[in-house]
Amino acid sequence: MRKVCVVSGGITKFARANLDTQEAMCKDALDYALDDLDGRLDLKDIQTTICTYFSDHFEGQLLFDSLTQDYLAMCPKPSMRIEGGGATGGLGIRAGYMDVASELSDVCLVYGFEKMSEVNTAKGNEFIALASDTDFDYPVGGFYSGYYATMAMRHMYEFGTTAEQLGMIAVKNYDNAFNNRWAQKHQRWTVEGVLSARMISTPLTLPMVCVMSDGAACVILCTEEWAKRLRPDGKYAVITGLGCGTDTMRLGDRPRGDVIPLPGEDPARYVHLKGKWPGTHSFRGAREAARQAYLMAGITAPLDQIDFAEVHDAYASSELQTYEDLGFCMYGEGGKWVEKGGPYIGGEVPVNPSGGLTACGHPVGATGIMQGVFALWQLQGAMAKHCSDAEMGCDGSKIQIESATRGLIHSHAGTGTYIAVHMLETPEGGAK
Amino acid sequence: MTHVYNVKPLQVGRHYEIDYIHSYGEVSEFFVGLKQRKLLATRCLKCGATWLPPRRDCGKCGSRTEWFEAPLEGKVHTLSVLHFAAESFLAEVPFVLAYVGLPGIDTVFLTRIKDCKLEDVYIGMPVRARFRRLVNWTPNDVCFVPV
Numbered sequence: 001m002r003k004v005c006v007v008s009g010g011i012t013k014f015a016r017a018n019l020d021t022q023e024a025m026c027k028d029a030l031d032y033a034l035d036d037l038d039g040r041l042d043l044k045d046i047q048t049t050i051c052t053y054f055s056d057h058f059e060g061q062l063l064f065d066s067l068t069q070d071y072l073a074m075c076p077k078p079s080m081r082i083e084g085g086g087a088t089g090g091l092g093i094r095a096g097y098m099d100v101a102s103e104l105s106d107v108c109l110v111y112g113f114e115k116m117s118e119v120n121t122a123k124g125n126e127f128i129a130l131a132s133d134t135d136f137d138y139p140v141g142g143f144y145s146g147y148y149a150t151m152a153m154r155h156m157y158e159f160g161t162t163a164e165q166l167g168m169i170a171v172k173n174y175d176n177a178f179n180n181r182w183a184q185k186h187q188r189w190t191v192e193g194v195l196s197a198r199m200i201s202t203p204l205t206l207p208m209v210c211v212m213s214d215g216a217a218c219v220i221l222c223t224e225e226w227a228k229r230l231r232p233d234g235k236y237a238v239i240t241g242l243g244c245g246t247d248t249m250r251l252g253d254r255p256r257g258d259v260i261p262l263p264g265e266d267p268a269r270y271v272h273l274k275g276k277w278p279g280t281h282s283f284r285g286a287r288e289a290a291r292q293a294y295l296m297a298g299i300t301a302p303l304d305q306i307d308f309a310e311v312h313d314a315y316a317s318s319e320l321q322t323y324e325d326l327g328f329c330m331y332g333e334g335g336k337w338v339e340k341g342g343p344y345i346g347g348e349v350p351v352n353p354s355g356g357l358t359a360c361g362h363p364v365g366a367t368g369i370m371q372g373v374f375a376l377w378q379l380q381g382a383m384a385k386h387c388s389d390a391e392m393g394c395d396g397s398k399i400q401i402e403s404a405t406r407g408l409i410h411s412h413a414g415t416g417t418y419i420a421v422h423m424l425e426t427p428e429g430g431a432k
Numbered sequence: 433m434t435h436v437y438n439v440k441p442l443q444v445g446r447h448y449e450i451d452y453i454h455s456y457g458e459v460s461e462f463f464v465g466l467k468q469r470k471l472l473a474t475r476c477l478k479c480g481a482t483w484l485p486p487r488r489d490c491g492k493c494g495s496r497t498e499w500f501e502a503p504l505e506g507k508v509h510t511l512s513v514l515h516f517a518a519e520s521f522l523a524e525v526p527f528v529l530a531y532v533g534l535p536g537i538d539t540v541f542l543t544r545i546k547d548c549k550l551e552d553v554y555i556g557m558p559v560r561a562r563f564r565r566l567v568n569w570t571p572n573d574v575c576f577v578p579v
């Protein structure tokens with residue numbers, strides 16, 4: 001397969017309500033990406049598109065991808081809508097990769113959006129919960145925060161993970177987002193404040209849960225030849241690894257077996273989890289997605305070889321679980337890894353330097369693509385350029401990972417049903 | 433009459449409603465079983481894996497399964513107390529959402545724990561099934577209560 005590069009990206013500022021239409025939001029994200037290429041890419045050079053949005057219920061419009069394709073002046077080019085719950089955006093990048101790697105396209109626009117503000121928060125949660133089994137799970141729980149909370153409770157029971165550790169993750173993400181002008185929430189929190197905030201579903205309080213958002217994002221994928229033409233300074237990223245994992249829709253149906261080892265990982269590390277994994281405490285699909293991506297990108301020591309990660313922290317607890325799935329620490333040690341500073345900027349692998357979903361927001365179809373945009377800007381060393389805003393007090397240089405050459409993005413759907421992991425590197429190749 | 437929320441940009445109300453005639457298909461027996469105060473599970477004829485909720489075809493090996501009655505007593509596997517919910521369930525909060533493990537069943541079963549204080553439910557707590565007399569033909573026709 002030929003190399004697939006990420007040359008540019010754009011996002012709209014995620015907001016509780018963006019009163020523009022979805023198609024206009026997509027156009028704004030695309031214009032940002034094109035502007036960043038200083039006129040070197042013309043609309044006519046885009047050969048295929050991938051559109052991602054999650055919910056026909058939220059949008060109140062079926063086949064929205066046709067409206068956006070039209071609005072972006074992309075007709076009659078090939079296009080496809082990709083949908084996979086919370087992982088919709090990440091799966092869209094995977095589809096775009098397939099377009100370019102398979103030589104169906106030299107330049108592919110991957111764009112996604114969601115407008116969640118047209119219904120109240122409880123109704124929005126109902127729409128999201130319709131992405132759980134509507135025969136057996138939805139009528140009983142009907143609330144994704146509740147499902148994730150049961151996973152968090154089991155993780156705490158199995159491994160001694162604490163609410164304070166979850167609070168630390170939320171605080172970290174709010175602190176990072178403070179210097180990201182694109183983030184929906186610019187708030188300062190303390191661990192005590194997070195723990196005493198309004199309880200949503202034990203042990204998750206309101207600031208540990210991502211919010212409904214309106215927004216759009218896009219990335220432009222292309223061949224190496226196009227990337228060199230569009231970025232004569234060599235400031236583009238190469239997708240060096242990708243993986244996709246899945247798991248049962250019903251969390252209660254997940255097996256209790258043995259840990260899938262990552263490349264180079266000794267399965268003997270997990271003797272104590274024999275016959276217990278993933279159970280209801282870990283994400284098998286995320287582990288499998290990471291395994292594939294690491295194998296393809298030659299990652300055998302994630303802590304040494306990955307400079308930063310943008311992960312799907314819809315909940316502070318799922319970010320902690322994801323550290324373990326991605327091999328940033330042993331299963332069961334996510335909480336301790338937070339305490340020793342692992343995921344902080346300056347730590348072993350900074351996680352969500354952008355502020356993640358917790359603070360940036362989660363307009364579902366745009367979220368996984370937003371991660372790709374932030375990862376590209378990190379690898380370009382361009383966080384200060386794109387994320388600063390003097391008026392808002394945002395200093396993007398503070399969330400720039402110094403000399404980053406390899407990053408990971410992780411997009412995740414309903415309690416781990418779909419996961420897409422991508423490794424992005426600078427053209428010179430990644431190594432710390 | 434259409435409600436106008438804002439004029440610039442123009443924001444108006446839009447109504448949408450639908451009723452489905454939904455089939456439970458090959459797992460219909462489970463819901464009929466609840467009315468008979470039974471928890472009907474399935475067991476794979478080839479590998480022996482047991483499923484509750486039931487599956488006609490084994491989720492591990494793909495072979496056909498057979499019905500059997502699951503035990504009505506088990507233990508709380510994990511839980512959460514919900515203080516917020518989707519719109520349809522808002523009137524019911526707070527409530528305890530839990531996965532219950534039953535002996536001989538490989539999966540854990542999503543249910544609500546009732547008849548006790550919210551803060552008294554714990555992982556490992558012994559519970560037993562309680563069935564609704566007047567069924568709604570949903571999994572809420574069964575819940576679990578302390579033994």
